[in-house]
Amino acid sequence: MWRKFMVFGMVLVFAVSFLLAAPVTIRFWHAMNGPLGEMVQKLVKEFNQTHPNIVVKADYAGSYSETLSKTIAAVKGGNPPDIVQIYDIGTQMMIDSGVIVPIQKFINEDKSFDVNTLIPQVRGYYTVGGKLYSMPFNSSNPVIYYNKTLFEKAGLNPDNPPTTWKQFEEVARKLTVKKNGKTIQYGFTSGLIGWFFEQYMAVQNALMFNNGNGRIKRATKAVFDSPAGLRIFNFWNNMIQEGIMINGGPGWDNANAIFASQKAAMLLDSTSDVGMMLAEAKQGHWELGVMALPHPANVPYGGVIIGGASLWMINTHNTMKEKAAWEFLKWLEQAKQQVQWSEGTGYFPINKNAITKMMYEGFYAKYPQYLTTVFQLLMSKVDYATRGGVTGVFPKIRATIEQALSKVFDHAMTPAQALKWAQDQADQAMAQYNSLYQ
Amino acid sequence: MHPAFTLVHQEVINLSKKLIPYLLLVPTFLIIGLFIYYPAVMTFQKSFYRVSPFGNRVFFVGLKNFESLFESPSYQQEAVTTLIFVVVSIFVGLVISLLFSLLLNEKVPGIGIFRTIIFSPYAVSPAIAGMLWSFLLNPVVGYVSYAFLRIFGVQTHWLTSYPAALMAIIVATIWQNLGFNIIFFLSGLQGIPESYYEAARIDGAGAVKRFFNITVPLLSPITFYLAIMDVTFTMFSSFGIIDIMTQGGPGNTTTTFIYRLYRDGFIYFNSGMASAESIVLILIMGIVTFIYFKFVQKAVHYR
Numbered sequence: 001m002w003r004k005f006m007v008f009g010m011v012l013v014f015a016v017s018f019l020l021a022a023p024v025t026i027r028f029w030h031a032m033n034g035p036l037g038e039m040v041q042k043l044v045k046e047f048n049q050t051h052p053n054i055v056v057k058a059d060y061a062g063s064y065s066e067t068l069s070k071t072i073a074a075v076k077g078g079n080p081p082d083i084v085q086i087y088d089i090g091t092q093m094m095i096d097s098g099v100i101v102p103i104q105k106f107i108n109e110d111k112s113f114d115v116n117t118l119i120p121q122v123r124g125y126y127t128v129g130g131k132l133y134s135m136p137f138n139s140s141n142p143v144i145y146y147n148k149t150l151f152e153k154a155g156l157n158p159d160n161p162p163t164t165w166k167q168f169e170e171v172a173r174k175l176t177v178k179k180n181g182k183t184i185q186y187g188f189t190s191g192l193i194g195w196f197f198e199q200y201m202a203v204q205n206a207l208m209f210n211n212g213n214g215r216i217k218r219a220t221k222a223v224f225d226s227p228a229g230l231r232i233f234n235f236w237n238n239m240i241q242e243g244i245m246i247n248g249g250p251g252w253d254n255a256n257a258i259f260a261s262q263k264a265a266m267l268l269d270s271t272s273d274v275g276m277m278l279a280e281a282k283q284g285h286w287e288l289g290v291m292a293l294p295h296p297a298n299v300p301y302g303g304v305i306i307g308g309a310s311l312w313m314i315n316t317h318n319t320m321k322e323k324a325a326w327e328f329l330k331w332l333e334q335a336k337q338q339v340q341w342s343e344g345t346g347y348f349p350i351n352k353n354a355i356t357k358m359m360y361e362g363f364y365a366k367y368p369q370y371l372t373t374v375f376q377l378l379m380s381k382v383d384y385a386t387r388g389g390v391t392g393v394f395p396k397i398r399a400t401i402e403q404a405l406s407k408v409f410d411h412a413m414t415p416a417q418a419l420k421w422a423q424d425q426a427d428q429a430m431a432q433y434n435s436l437y438q
Numbered sequence: 439m440h441p442a443f444t445l446v447h448q449e450v451i452n453l454s455k456k457l458i459p460y461l462l463l464v465p466t467f468l469i470i471g472l473f474i475y476y477p478a479v480m481t482f483q484k485s486f487y488r489v490s491p492f493g494n495r496v497f498f499v500g501l502k503n504f505e506s507l508f509e510s511p512s513y514q515q516e517a518v519t520t521l522i523f524v525v526v527s528i529f530v531g532l533v534i535s536l537l538f539s540l541l542l543n544e545k546v547p548g549i550g551i552f553r554t555i556i557f558s559p560y561a562v563s564p565a566i567a568g569m570l571w572s573f574l575l576n577p578v579v580g581y582v583s584y585a586f587l588r589i590f591g592v593q594t595h596w597l598t599s600y601p602a603a604l605m606a607i608i609v610a611t612i613w614q615n616l617g618f619n620i621i622f623f624l625s626g627l628q629g630i631p632e633s634y635y636e637a638a639r640i641d642g643a644g645a646v647k648r649f650f651n652i653t654v655p656l657l658s659p660i661t662f663y664l665a666i667m668d669v670t671f672t673m674f675s676s677f678g679i680i681d682i683m684t685q686g687g688p689g690n691t692t693t694t695f696i697y698r699l700y701r702d703g704f705i706y707f708n709s710g711m712a713s714a715e716s717i718v719l720i721l722i723m724g725i726v727t728f729i730y731f732k733f734v735q736k737a738v739h740y741r
Contacts, residue, residue, distance in 0.1 A: 097492035249598020250687035406689035436495040
């Protein structure tokens with residue numbers, strides 16, 4: 001009898017100690033595929049090796065939309081991941097979800113983390129109502145890639161790209177080449193992407209929505225049907241009608257292909273493609289230049305907004321898991337990891353110290369194209385306009401603006417009509433969404 | 439043995455004979471119930487609500503979702519797009535399939551290889567079909583674009599301009615469905631006795647007359663079946679082709695009902711509206727099927 005109890009007791013002690021010593025498992029869902037995903041796995045592996053009491057399991061969950069979709073389903077199913085990567089425009093949706101833990105909570109409690117290491121522009125994007133909700137991770141910027149070789153061929157100085165809209169149009173004009181009445185090379189191309197419109201609004205220091213772009217209070221009205229907005233619509237439409245810009249259509253891939261094949265000399269794109277563009281240029285034997293977004297000369301310059309995504313912590317009501325997840329988020333933000341991430345992907349580091357490190361190590365001297373990506377952001381103001389808009393129906397608003405541009409390029413509406421139509425649609429969508437949070 | 443026992447035994451056997459069919463159906467009904475009926479009922483319920491992305495806020499709005507759907511100009515545009523897409527894909531698809539079937543019905547050596555080649559598009563998923571055609575129609579590297587440039591000297595932006603994008607998805611859909619249609623047409627053609635054609639030839643009927651007076655009527659049951667199956671394909675499965683090739687663009691011009699449903703549900707996370715659209719689709723399919731079986735069936739020639 002005694003012996004039975006002893007054996008049972010020993011087994012119990014063994015089992016309990018095994019459980020207590022077992023590492024905490026954190027599930028991390030991300031939307032980084034291909035080489036980006038490999039980089040994520042590399043970082044995760046390194047973290048797991050250096051933190052023996054935590055195991056992070058990273059899974060690719062599809063595109064940004066799909067990842068959010070899966071997260072919603074997982075939350076409803078009662079088995080959500082601990083950390084999830086959500087795109088920038090999902091910020092208000094995540095805040096409204098009621099299932100996240102704002103990072104601010106851990107920042108307030110953990111004195112070892114210095115939130116001031118974050119680049120102010122990046123921190124500003126994910127701060128709403130004074131709280132930092134998510135940990136920035138992959139942040140990008142819009143840039144204009146240009147073909148230095150084609151610049152030289154056209155008699156333009158490849159090291160002196162345009163900085164104002166007027167200069168940009170002149171350069172595009174010079175870079176448009178016609179043969180037998182057909183255009184064989186366009187000065188400029190761009191995909192029909194709503195994000196670019198938002199960027200040019202920020203460049204002019206103009207707001208997308210009211211209530212401080214939705215950052216002071218919930219945004220209730222769109223305000224992008226403004227002189228700034230109209231200027232953007234006209235800027236692009238005039239170039240298309242003049243034939244110096246070719247419409248890349250919806251999405252990124254078509255415009256990228258047009259530029260990579262040298263059918264256009266300039267391309268509006270994201271910093272996250274800098275690696276790909278360098279490879280294309282090498283393969284095609286032309287030289288890649290990167291320029292900051294030009295601005296209208298008579299409008300005070302604001303800056304650019306970051307894009308990309310951030311990491312959100314889901315409230316699993318498990319303190320141990322949340323602590324472990326916070327350790328992972330902190331570690332990712334550290335300069336060493338940010339240097340690795342940035343050098344391997346083309347996203348710029350979100351940590352000031354990482355940028356300094358890369359500067360001193362000569363990375364930016366070796367790859368000046370990467371420097372432009374950081375430079376433009378650091379030169380930007382940090383105000384409501386450049387921090388970007390926040391609303392729960394942002395995906396729809398972005399698509400609406402893309403449709404409006406399409407209508408303008410197809411002569412179905414004038415720029416003014418299309419802009420007004422887009423704003424009305426946006427107002428309707430916002431009113432419907434906000435009615436849920438009365 | 440006791441006679442009463444034998445009686446009860448017989449009763450039990452009779453009862454189980456009656457029950458077994460129902461028991462065998464239980465697994466199927468469980469799956470159908472769980473994966474089809476239950477979600478359908480939930481969708482019906484959800485269509486009367488406005489729902490937040492995470493489902494944490496719901497607001498009863500009655501028929502408001504349906505109202506705003508029918509009042510919205512974009513939904514009306516999508517109705518026209520869906521109609522054009524479905525009608526053209528099916529009509530042109532069936533005509534081309536029938537012509538191919540006539541050709542593939544010839545007894546020439548190697549005909550089996552041709553049949554396999556023609557059937558293979560159906561074996562790939564709509565998403566793959568979309569990818570293949572996206573590549574072919576790419577303005578920079580696509581073979582079709584290059585051919586057009588060389589033959590017609592025109593640089594068409596297939597996937598980024600209207601109406602080229604709509605034509606592109608119709609072509610991809612017809613291409614994908616060829617195999618399915620041809621298989622059925624072939625079997626139908628092979629079921630027509632050669633004696634009918636011989637009799638017609640003796641009576642002096644030409645090839646065209648033979649085709650329209652013998653082949654078409656005798657194929658009508660197959661055509662009837664294929665048309666309604668193709669409606670199902672173009673209304674629902676074509677989503678894959680549209681998502682890969684054009685994402686409903688440019689503007690809204692290649693958005694059909696099913697694509698809008700996907701977008702409202704999984705990109706805008708407006709599940710109340712998507713549910714309402716789902717119900718509308720169910721109603722449309724119900725009405726189309728009803729009209730089809732009631733009126734079009736009369737034109738079918740059954741032997």
